Amino acid sequence: MIAPVLPPFLDLGGTAVFALSGALLAARLNQTFVTCAFFALLTGVGGGSVRDALLGVPAFWLRDFYVAPVILITALIAWFIPRKWWQGRDSWLEWADAMGLALFSTLGVAKALAFDVAPLAAIILGVVTGCVGGIVRDVIAGVPSILMRPELYVTAAALASSLCGVMLLLGMQQAWAMAIAALAGFTLRGAAMVWRIELPAYSKEASS
Structure with missing residues (x-):
């Protein structure tokens, strides 16, 4: 299996939408442009950097x-976007994050498989690629991480990563496998945001 190579516009576009989610969070918290750019960088490359470190x-x-x-330009764009354009629960922040989550989850598993990582471990690396940047961003910002909420997030990354991994292992063309899996992950994440789809929380009463 060859290493995944996205078209430049798609690769950089995925980085940009994830960076946008980081920059918009900093803007929402009324931070300086330096913080805005840092959050854009952290969110845009965080998950992929952890994945590559694990791959050596x-x-x-x-x-x-x-x-x-591209990350710096994205931060500048976010800095000058009028607040009224992106405020609200289902804002640009959530939708940009959803796009980055789905795209980078598929890229992560494809790259891991190209380095002969075991299938299940490759799927986990796909989830890491899609989720870690946003989780670290939230922790540094001091806001509740999406990881700690029942709303579907990691599940959407797992869906995209698993579908992509299975289709690649079955011999599907890489571009089609990544596109289909990313669309599925984005659709699930979008549905969770629109209709408040959540996983059940642990309950002592239910387990006793």
Whole structure:
């Protein structure tokens, strides 16, 4: 299996939407532009950097001339977006995060499989790629992490990663496998935001 290669516009587009979610969070918290840019960088490359560290390869963005400029431009755009455009629960922040989550989950599992990682471990790395940047962003910002809420988030990443992994292992063309899986993950995450779909929480009464 060859390493996944996304079209440049799609690869950088995925990085940009994830970076946008980080930059908008900083803006929502009334932070400086420096913090806005830092959150954009952290969210845009965080998950992929952890994945690459676990794979023992250089972080993907260190050798890509365009990633850092795209993140900086994204932070600038977010900085000048009027607040009224993105305020609200189902705002640009949530939808940008959902797009990045789905896309990078599929990219993560595809790259892991290309490095001969075991299938289940590759799927887990896909989830890590999609989720870690946003989780670390929330922790540093001091806001409740999506990981600690019952709303479907990691589940959407797991769906995208699992579907992509299975289809790649069955021999489907990489581009189609990633596109279908990313769409499925994004659809589930979007449905969770619109209709408040949640996983049941642990209950002592139910377990006794």
